[in-house]
Amino acid sequence: MHGNAKKVMLSVFSVLVVLAMVSGATFAWFTDAGFADINFEAGVLDISVSDEMGGMSPLKFDNLRPLTLEQFQAELGPDLTNVNQDGFDPAPNYFCKVVITNEGTLPARLKLTAQSIAVPEGCEVLNMQTDGISVWQDGTVACHNELEDVLKIYVYEEDANGDWMFVEGVNLNAKNKEDGEASEFLPSEHLGAKEERAYVIAAHLPEDVGNTYQAKHFHGALFVSAAQADDGTGWPVLPDDGSELDPDQQQVSIPISFEDKDTGDEVGATTLAVSKSSFAEGVYNVTTEMVKAPKGYRFDPAEQNGDSTLTESTASKVTFTVVADEATSDEVEITVNFEAAGVNVGSTKVTVAKADFVENVYNVTTEMVSAPQNYHFDPTSQTQPSTLTGDSASAVTFTVAADAASTYEYTVEYKVDETVIKTDTGSGPAGEFTYTPDSVIAYNGKNYEPKAASYRFTISATEANEFVVPCEEVLVSGDGSSWEQAIVINTPEELNAVRNGLDKYYILNKDIDLSGYANWTPIGNTAWASGWFTGGLDGNGRTISNVTSTIASATSGTNYATYNGLFGCAYGAELKNITIINANINTNFNNTQAYTGILVGSSYNTTITNVHTNGSVTSKSSGTGGVVGSTWGSSTGSSNSGSISNCSSTAEISTSAGQVGGIVGNCNRPVSGCWFNGSVSNTYSGTAGGIVGQMSSSLSNCWSAGSVEGKQGQSNGVGGLVGHLNGGTLSNCFTVAKVNALNTFNTTAAANRTAQPAVGSATTAANWNSVYFQTGNFYVNNVLNTSWDNYSSGSYLFCFKKDTSEMRTATTFASWEAAVWKIEDGKLPELIANPTVG
Numbered sequence: 001m002h003g004n005a006k007k008v009m010l011s012v013f014s015v016l017v018v019l020a021m022v023s024g025a026t027f028a029w030f031t032d033a034g035f036a037d038i039n040f041e042a043g044v045l046d047i048s049v050s051d052e053m054g055g056m057s058p059l060k061f062d063n064l065r066p067l068t069l070e071q072f073q074a075e076l077g078p079d080l081t082n083v084n085q086d087g088f089d090p091a092p093n094y095f096c097k098v099v100i101t102n103e104g105t106l107p108a109r110l111k112l113t114a115q116s117i118a119v120p121e122g123c124e125v126l127n128m129q130t131d132g133i134s135v136w137q138d139g140t141v142a143c144h145n146e147l148e149d150v151l152k153i154y155v156y157e158e159d160a161n162g163d164w165m166f167v168e169g170v171n172l173n174a175k176n177k178e179d180g181e182a183s184e185f186l187p188s189e190h191l192g193a194k195e196e197r198a199y200v201i202a203a204h205l206p207e208d209v210g211n212t213y214q215a216k217h218f219h220g221a222l223f224v225s226a227a228q229a230d231d232g233t234g235w236p237v238l239p240d241d242g243s244e245l246d247p248d249q250q251q252v253s254i255p256i257s258f259e260d261k262d263t264g265d266e267v268g269a270t271t272l273a274v275s276k277s278s279f280a281e282g283v284y285n286v287t288t289e290m291v292k293a294p295k296g297y298r299f300d301p302a303e304q305n306g307d308s309t310l311t312e313s314t315a316s317k318v319t320f321t322v323v324a325d326e327a328t329s330d331e332v333e334i335t336v337n338f339e340a341a342g343v344n345v346g347s348t349k350v351t352v353a354k355a356d357f358v359e360n361v362y363n364v365t366t367e368m369v370s371a372p373q374n375y376h377f378d379p380t381s382q383t384q385p386s387t388l389t390g391d392s393a394s395a396v397t398f399t400v401a402a403d404a405a406s407t408y409e410y411t412v413e414y415k416v417d418e419t420v421i422k423t424d425t426g427s428g429p430a431g432e433f434t435y436t437p438d439s440v441i442a443y444n445g446k447n448y449e450p451k452a453a454s455y456r457f458t459i460s461a462t463e464a465n466e467f468v469v470p471c472e473e474v475l476v477s478g479d480g481s482s483w484e485q486a487i488v489i490n491t492p493e494e495l496n497a498v499r500n501g502l503d504k505y506y507i508l509n510k511d512i513d514l515s516g517y518a519n520w521t522p523i524g525n526t527a528w529a530s531g532w533f534t535g536g537l538d539g540n541g542r543t544i545s546n547v548t549s550t551i552a553s554a555t556s557g558t559n560y561a562t563y564n565g566l567f568g569c570a571y572g573a574e575l576k577n578i579t580i581i582n583a584n585i586n587t588n589f590n591n592t593q594a595y596t597g598i599l600v601g602s603s604y605n606t607t608i609t610n611v612h613t614n615g616s617v618t619s620k621s622s623g624t625g626g627v628v629g630s631t632w633g634s635s636t637g638s639s640n641s642g643s644i645s646n647c648s649s650t651a652e653i654s655t656s657a658g659q660v661g662g663i664v665g666n667c668n669r670p671v672s673g674c675w676f677n678g679s680v681s682n683t684y685s686g687t688a689g690g691i692v693g694q695m696s697s698s699l700s701n702c703w704s705a706g707s708v709e710g711k712q713g714q715s716n717g718v719g720g721l722v723g724h725l726n727g728g729t730l731s732n733c734f735t736v737a738k739v740n741a742l743n744t745f746n747t748t749a750a751a752n753r754t755a756q757p758a759v760g761s762a763t764t765a766a767n768w769n770s771v772y773f774q775t776g777n778f779y780v781n782n783v784l785n786t787s788w789d790n791y792s793s794g795s796y797l798f799c800f801k802k803d804t805s806e807m808r809t810a811t812t813f814a815s816w817e818a819a820v821w822k823i824e825d826g827k828l829p830e831l832i833a834n835p836t837v838g
Contacts, residue, residue, distance in 0.1 A: 044278065059222065061203035063088055066147035068207045068419035075168060076156070080164075080200060087175055094202055095156075100224055101196040110156060112185040112199070114172035116148050116220045122364040147218035148175045150209045154795035155185045157836045160292055163715045164200050167820070169275055172201075172222075175812045188291065191226075191366075241343040251823075252276060254286060254308045257373065258294050261321040268294030268322075269373040279310040286318045294370070296333070296349045297322040299326060311458040314430065326347050334362070334386045335395035336361040336369050340402060342471040346372035347677045352386075352393070360388040364396045375400040406430070410457070410465035412449070414441055421448055421471060430461040437469045447474040480504030485535065492516055495544070499523045500685040508578075516545035522601060523529065525568030528585040532604070539578030539611075547615075550586040554594060562594040562621070563601030565629065570606040572642075575599060581617030584653070587624075590657060594621030595629030597664070598651060605642040606634035610834070614678070616649040622658030623665035625693070629664040632657075646673040646834040652704075654681040659693030659723065662704060667692045672700045673820070673834050676737075682710035683742065685721030687760065690737045697727040701820050702733045709740035710755070717760020720773055721799075724754075732816050733758075736807065736828065740779040755780075757788050757798035770815055771799035774807045 043677030051434045067075070075082045075094055082092045096106055102108050142207055153172035156164040167185060174183035191197055201222060243518035253271040260267050278284055287305040306318035316399070326335065331351050338346045348369055352362055365383045377400055407427045412435065414422035421443035435457050437450040441798030448471040458468045478485025486507040489495050495512050498504070502524055510744035514520055524533035544566065550566050563569040564587045566580060574732055580598055587596040595601040598613040602623070613626055622631030626649030633642045649662055659666040674691060682688040689695075699722060710718035717724040720735030754761035757773035775789040791799060806812050810825045 001404075008196075016507045018056055046609075047729045059098070059201060061088050061093055061096065062106050062202055063092040064094065064205045065092070065208045066205045066209045069204070071207075071730045072202075072204045074108075074204075074477050076164060077198075086376045087303065092206065096201050097198055098201060098222065098224075099196055100191065102191045102193055102226075105193050107190040107192050109190050110187050110197075111225040111227070113183065113223045113225070114153050114170065114174075114220050115223065116175070116218065119778055146216040147213060148173065148220075148776045150176055150205060150213055151218050152176060152204040152206060153220075154204060156202060156203040157187065158198060159289075169278055173220075173835060182275045182277075189270060201558075217307065243402055252310065252313055252315050254284065255317040256286065256291050257317055257319040258297065258322045259319055260297075261300050261323050265298060265346060266373055267346070268370055274315070276313075280313075281310075282310045283316070284308050284310070288320055291320075293320075293322050295346065295368075296325055296351050298325055312463045314460045314463075316432070316458075327353055329391075330354055332388065332391060332393040334364055334393045336364060337397040338372050338375065338400045339397055340400050343374060345400065354388065357388045357393075362386050362388065362393070365662045366398055369398075371398075371400050374403050376403055405632035408459050408461055410459055410467060411470055412437070412457075412467045414438075414448070414469045414471050416443075416448060416471050416473070420758060425705065428459050430459050432458045433458055435467070435469075440474065441471060448472060449474050475509045477508060480506065482533070483507075483538070484585040486536075486538065498533075498537070502531070502533050502535060505538075506535065507538040508544075511543045511545070513545050514548070518548065520547050520549040520566070522565055523819050524570060525601070529571055532569040533567050533573050535570050536574040536576075537578065538576055541577055543579045543581055545581045547580060548584040550588065551594075552586075552588050554589055554591045562591060563629070564594070564596040564619075565601045567600040569595075569602045569604065569605045570600050572611075573603070573606045575603075575606065575611060576609040578611045580611075580613045581615065583613060583617070585615070585617045586621075587619040587621045590620045591622070594619070595623040595657075595665070595765055597623075597625045597627055597629035598649070599627045601629040603628050603633075603642060603669075604629075607642055608644045608790050609646055611647045614647070615652075617653045618652055619655045619660075620657050621655070623654040623693075624653060624658065624660040625649075626653050626662050626676060627666040628664040628667075631664060631669040632670055643667070643670045643672070644672070644674065648675045648677075648833075648834060650676075650678045652679045653684070654679075654683075656682070656684045657686060658682075658684070659687045660710075661689045661691055661693035661723070662706070662708075663691050663702075665693045667694070668696045669703065670698045670700075671695075672698075673831055675831065675834065675836070676834075679706050680708045682718070682723075685711045685716050687716050687720045689723035689760065690720045690724060690735055691733075692725060693723045695722050695724070698729045698731075699733060700729075700731045701817075703829070703831075704737045707738040707740065710744055710760075713744045716754060717762075718755040719758055719760035720777070721758045721771070722762075723760045725768075725798070727763050728767075730759065730768040730771050732770050732820075734774075734807065734813075734829065736774040736777065738777050738779065740782055741785075742781065756798070757801070762798055766800045770813075772802050772812065774798050774808065775801050775803050 030033050032649055051540055055730060072094070075084060077083045078098055080095045082094055085091045100110060120725050155167045155170050155172065157167055160163045169180060169182055170185045171177050171181040172183060174184065177428055179182050252274060254274055254391055256270045257266055257271055259265065260266040263457065272286060272290055276283055285305050285307055288299045288303060293299050299320060304320050308318050309316045331353050333349045336348050336350060337344055350364065350368055356566045363383050363385055366377045371377050377398060382398050384398065386396050387394045407429055409425065409427045412424040413420045416438065422441045437455065437457045441448045451472055453471045455469060459465050475488040477488040480487040481503050486505040488509045489506055490510045491756050492512050492514055498506055524531060526532065547566050551562060554562050562640060578599065585596055585598055587594050596617060596619040598615060598617060599608065599611050608628065611627055617624060617626060627647050628644065631642060644664060647663055649680050651658055654661065660680055660682045662678060662680050663671065663674050667793050671692060676690050680688050680690060687693040688708050688710030690706065690708050691699060691702050702721065708718060708720055710723065718739060718741055719735035720739050721730065721733055736759050739755065739757055757778050758771055778785050780786050808826055808828060810823050813821065813823050816823065820832060
């Protein structure tokens with residue numbers, strides 16, 4: 001028989017939380033043994049904790065019910081009572097105030113934690129029963145602290161206006177701590193001698209707590225620990241209390257400096273304790289709302305913020321500007337100077353009421369101000385009189401001494417990739433410093449140099465200090481007869497001089513900026529083979545930037561060809577590992593034998609590997625590409641038949657003639673492992689393709705995005721991969737590019753169906769295998785056209801259609817080589833040897 005009649009199941013819980021208060025603050029602890037004797041003789045820590053009435057009664061939280069965090073915070077009334085009390089019995093109580101007093105003579109750093117304790121003997125709770133529809137009470141059962149699994153224990157602290165401010169990221173109940181929450185609270189400001197400070201401890205049941213927790217209890221203890229602040233302003237690390245803390249939830253101290261806006265002098269400093277997890281991508285934004293300005297000062301401007309960067313366990317300093325408070329007619333400002341060994345090392349001001357001057361004299365003490373950063377008062381307690389004369393008070397001076405600087409050892413490893421070629425050691429105080437590495441390091445018969453002239457490192461007082469200086473081989477020029485004897489290029493002038501040795505091999509050793517050349521003359525830009533580039537250039541992972549080349553007229557002579565790009569024409573050459581950024585290549589005349597590309601206008605039997613470009617290309621010529629204008633050559637009768645592999649471009653490419661492609665305009669050499677994600681436009685009735693404009697060779701393992709537009713016709717095609725495929729082959733390629741036909745389109749008329757999502761047009765000899773396009777990307781005059789999306793036959797498509805989801809499903813590409821492609825559900829395939837950048 002049930003003790004009470006059944007009731008409809010409610011979401012209101014009658015729960016009890018009790019926190020006994022324990023003051024664990026009878027110890028003193030020092031970070032530097034050099035200060036130990038002085039500090040033990042000079043002062044003691046004596047911390048007491050009490051409830052709002054000054055006693056040690058347990059904190060009692062009653063009649064909790066599940067609420068969202070927003071609902072819970074809205075319950076806090078101005079007198080700490082719950083806002084909603086009507087109909088509750090007993091009245092709910094979620095908030096309890098505690099007062100912490102420093103009875104000692106030293107400033108103290110506080111730490112608040114909570115732990116469950118043994119359930120009081122004989123404690124029982126209601127035995128709640130449910131059948132899933134209704135709930136009832138059935139006597140009582142012994143209490144087992146069940147509420148510990150779901151309870152949140154929060155902290156509020158008082159802001160400058162006397163309002164209670166919720167402390168983000170702190171939940172004192174470690175048993176129910178979520179990622180990003182700290183289970184201890186470390187106030188950012190120390191508690192001065194003879195001072196007291198109040199906090200509000202709050203108990204919260206989250207909204208997802210189930211009915212099984214009705215009438216349950218939690219019995220615990222609130223621990224208040226204290227440690228000495230090492231110099232009255234900075235914070236030591238608190239002694240280990242035996243608890244384990246997730247490294248991401250450990251708190252670090254952000255140094256805050258206050259500078260006089262008018263003089264630039266530092267007039268105060270403090271720290272702000274923040275958990276490591278609060279640093280988003282290593283950065284935490286500090287605002288003036290989080291700290292108080294030094295006494296006698298105010299923030300100017302009132303609202304400021306600054307980023308602190310976390311390096312290992314050390315946070316960088318944030319500086320705010322302040323100005324002195326203006327004294328009223330009943331107040332005066334006393335300037336306080338600080339001297340170390342007779343030298344002024346700072347000053348501050350205190351505002352004092354004239355009425356506080358006794359016989360025109362006011363005694364200023366060191367307890368009223370803070371010593372400058374990195375200094376301490378010497379002696380600790382000092383008093384100096386200030387004399388009032390009319391509306392002015394005389395300045396006072398306190399003597400200070402520099403803090404003893406602790407030093408910490410560090411190790412610097414000079415590395416080439418993962419190989420350590422040298423180790424250096426040193427020591428210094430905690431904080432940032434500039435490290436100047438050796439300029440040349442000899443290792444295994446070769447010379448290496450750091451990649452930068454100097455490095456900024458941060459020495460930690462608590463973590464191992466291990467730093468790395470990345471190095472690279474110092475290249476030595478040879479005679480250019482082979483790759484092993486390559487000529488080293490370090491300057492724009494040396495790159496320009498390549499035209500004087502067209503058959504040599506070269507390697508970049510530095511990034512090259514060509515902005516000093518208003519109009520670059522392409523290397524090897526002559527009509528005949530004797531003036532073409534036949535050697536090799538290894539970009540060595542370096543960057544060539546700001547190449548601008550504009551050719552306004554054709555090379556003189558009958559049927560002379562014109563070539564435009566970084567190189568004009570390459571013949572039997574090798575171009576590799578080159579990155580060209582912010583290029584501007586223009587060929588501004590009509591000519592069927594003018595070829596334009598960012599890397600090279602025309603390549604004949606040339607191997608081009610791992611070249612990446614961006615910028616713009618415009619032309620009125622026949623072959624235009626983001627990397628190469630046109631390729632020529634034969635697979636037989638040549639020692640180097642040429643190819644293009646592992647290249648990419650994000651360029652904007654436009655032409656009003658001929659063939660245009662994102663990688664190459666007109667191509668009869670194999671292209672593989674390439675991608676394009678820019679824009680291609682041909683306003684002439686020529687071909688336009690995302691990878692190749694017109695192709696008569698093979699295209700494999702390539703992809704395109706961005707946009708392609710052009711005027712299609714009977715013999716000209718517009719496609720996301722290839723404009724026109726003239727007897728070549730396609731395999732393992734895809735496109736998600738937007739394709740826009742600039743004129744008429746009709747799938748039933750052969751002359752008007754050469755604009756397609758992947759391959760604009762192809763001869764009957766063309767072959768294709770495992771080629772895909774994404775539906776919803778085909779347009780006619782910028783209006784979406786679904787003709788190819790709905791086309792059931794593959795006769796003209798030369799590819800398979802897939803929707804957005806299918807293009808991001810791994811099984812779509814199951815036949816593709818795992819050694820070539822990285823294929824994952826939810827993502828487009830990516831080339832392993834040529835991954836997407838930017």
